Amino acid sequence: MTDTSKIDIRGVTKNYGDVRAVNEVDLVIEGGSYCCMIGPSGCGKTTLLRMIAGHETPSAGQILIGAEDMAHARTGNRGTALMFQNYALFPHLSLTDNVAFSLKVKGQPTAERREKAREMLDRVQLLHLADRVPSELSGGQQQRVALARALITNPRVLLLDEPLSALDEFLRLRMRVELKRLQNELGITFVHVTHTQPEAIALADQVVVMDHGTVEQAASPREIYDRPFSPYIARFMGGQNVLEARVTALNGEVGEATGANGVVYDVHDTAGLEMEQTIRLSIRRDKIAMKSADRPDRNAASGTVMNTEYQGTFVKVSLRTETGEEFIVYQDDAEFFANPSHVGETVNAHWDGALNHLLRGQNTSSGNPLEE
Amino acid sequence: MSASNAKRGVSFYLLAAFFTLFVVFLYGPMLIIFVLSFQGETGGLTFPMRGTSLHWFSDLFSSSRYGDLAGGFRRSTGLGLMSMTITAVCCLFAGLAFRSRFWGSGTLFYLCIVSLVVPGILLGLGISQFFQILGFRLQWWLSGLGAHLSWTLPFGLLIMFAVLNRYDNAWDEAARDAGATPRQILGWVTVPILFPGLIAVALFGFTLSYDELPRSILTVGGKNTLPIEISNMTTNVTTPALYAIGTVTSFVSFAVIALAFGLIAFIQKRRARA
Known part of the structure; x- marks a missing residue:
């Protein structure tokens, strides 16, 4: 099963006139895995998904599903099923006939295909509505019908185009669990396009972060979140502060870089670095200690508190550093309330230098992160 | 409601009066013709009514004084049905084609619409000359049909655009994703979903052709359509049968x-x- 549902994308490019929507993408999605493609709108993630489904033809490159080249495989005949963003349920057909549609295309007799469709509707707990038409259903119910319609062909690969974006917050979280459970149960490959960072982190075995038609990083969610490749990913995925510094020491086990404000940062991963080179480091917002008595001059930041936001399990403290940059600390709630920071106060923060992560990628676009 | 009553200003009453005039003007004449068509046997073209009867309706069908009304009705209905079918089919495919902005689509669209603007009688003259140059005799079902299509096709296309505005192209894609061929997509998804809109297009195709006069006069050849027959009646006939035919044709529409x-x-x- 897993080998036949592996997706291999080789040097795929898609041009629309002068616009290059997807730019020489190489990507392997393991069979039976849950892959989330994420990026700001216009980054090419949906175009890539539609090329896997066969709704768009690559301008160059190859797409293989289960080692078969899909160049000449017709849409609907390549073992993929696409779930559309607004579900695209047929408004003139009952739920049964919506779900049975692809079986009708295959020429199955009416009674037989309706029976199968009803079984599938039962599986998504909608059998009692089998004779309704889509307009009589709620958003969450429509989504489950769309899912049933996509799965009735037993696809090797299920492609989902922003499947949760039309749902309210409560339903979104519930359907998220449902999707993950379904993927575990079926053991097929899910490719899920989203622009919501927590969704990708929560669902995926593999997160593919895209920007400007290229894959910026493809890795496990933990890797992406903890060890982002570039400043863009660090900012887009959230939870990180990005610091700019100049390399000032390379001899010795741990290198050093100095920020504009004179603070020295440890650099552990010095391979390939040169003296005086400008680098960027990321440090997780939740690994920072607040309220040092003295102003430390190593692996530290100080600034004026601009805002504090209670988030339940932690407090988000926003500082403006002397160089005018934003620096955010996620402080444990108990710790914060034991010794709260107030807006306008100047505070010092420091952290363990071993946590400094070197961002090797050069992409610094902000990618309009939706999280804040 | 009573709160807004108190606030109604002069503009409300002016606009209400204007609207009333509009409605009277719209339906008043039709109502007069409708009433006068039931004129008594001895009555004339104007009020007062001298009793009521169905005499003028039976006169219409039995007398030969009024020209070839039955033939005109048959031809107009036939022409209407042909225009309806061709308009519905052509406008469906043209509308679907215009969904994607192909090269020259803007120009093509304006070319289609121009024949709505050209005066009908001139267009009819052109068509009759054109057919004679090509060596065809003028026939209601040939040159007449062509003239009517120059009117119903662009009109139908405009309505089709309005209908397609509410069509989600993802429906086609969902069908394609299920493996449907273009023909299956059209037959099982596109046409069934658009069907109510297609009825509207067909309806316009029929009625616009059924009562078309200017484009018909010079193009139908020797045998007249109903609007031409009625138009002739208005100059020859001086009995309430004229109103009776008005009532009958309105009723058909x-x-x-x-x-x-x-x-x-x-x-x-x-x-x-x-």
Whole structure:
């Protein structure tokens, strides 16, 4: 099963006139895995998904599903099923006939295909509505019908185009669990396009972060979140502060870089670095200690508190550093309330230098992160 | 409601009066003709009514004084049905084609629309000359049909655009994703979803052709359509039979429209059944 549902994308490019929507993408999605493609709108993630489904033809490159080249495989005949963003349920057909549609295309007799469709509707707990038409259903119910319609062909690969974006917050979280459970149960490959960072982190075995038609990083969610490749990913995925510094020491086990404000940062991963080179480091917002008595001059930041936001399990403290940059600390709630920071106060923060992560990628676009 | 009553200013009453005039002007003449068509046997073209009767309706069908009304009705209905079919089919495909902005689509669209603007009588003259140059005799079902299509096709296309505005192309893609061929997509998804809209297009195709006069006069050849026959009657006939034919043709038009709306309502009710 897993080998036949592996997706291999080789040097795929898609041009629309002068616009290059997807730019020489190489990507392997393991069979039976849950892959989330994420990026700001216009980054090419949906175009890539539609090329896997066969709704768009690559301008160059190859797409293989289960080692078969899909160049000449017709849409609907390549073992993929696409779930559309607004579900695209047929408004003139009952739920049964919506779900049975692809079986009708295959020429199955009416009674037989309706029976199968009803079984599938039962599986998504909608059998009692089998004779309704889509307009009589709620958003969450429509989504489950769309899912049933996509799965009735037993696809090797299920492609989902922003499947949760039309749902309210409560339903979104519930359907998220449902999707993950379904993927575990079926053991097929899910490719899920989203622009919501927590969704990708929560669902995926593999997160593919895209920007400007290229894959910026493809890795496990933990890797992406903890060890982002570039400043863009660090900012887009959230939870990180990005610091700019100049390399000032390379001899010795741990290198050093100095920020504009004179603070020295440890650099552990010095391979390939040169003296005086400008680098960027990321440090997780939740690994920072607040309220040092003295102003430390190593692996530290100080600034004026601009805002504090209670988030339940932690407090988000926003500082403006002397160089005018934003620096955010996620402080444990108990710790914060034991010794709260107030807006306008100047505070010092420091952290363990071993946590400094070197961002090797050069992409610094902000990618309009939706999280804040 | 009473709160807004208190606030009604002069503009409300002016606009209400204007609207009343509009309605009277719209339906008043029709109502007069409708009433006068039931004039008594001895009555004339104007009020007062001298009793009521169905005499002028039977006169219409039995007397030969009024020209070839039955033939005109047959030809106009036939022409209407042909225009309707061609308009519905062509506008469906043209509308689907215009969904994607192909090269020259803007120019093509304006070319289609121009024949709505050209005066009908001139267009009819052109068409009759054109057919004679090509060596065809003028016939109601050939040159007449062509003239009517120059009117119903662009009109139908405009309505089709409005209909397609509410069509989600993802429906086609969902069908394609299920493996459907272009023909299956058209037959099982596109046409069924668009069907109520297509009825509207067909309806316009029929009624616009059924009562078209300017484009018909010079193009139908020796045998007249109903509007031409009625137009001739207005100059020759001086009896209330003139009103009777007005009532009959209006009734046919209303019946066709009611039938079409009934069909649309029926389909939509079946789709939205609880």
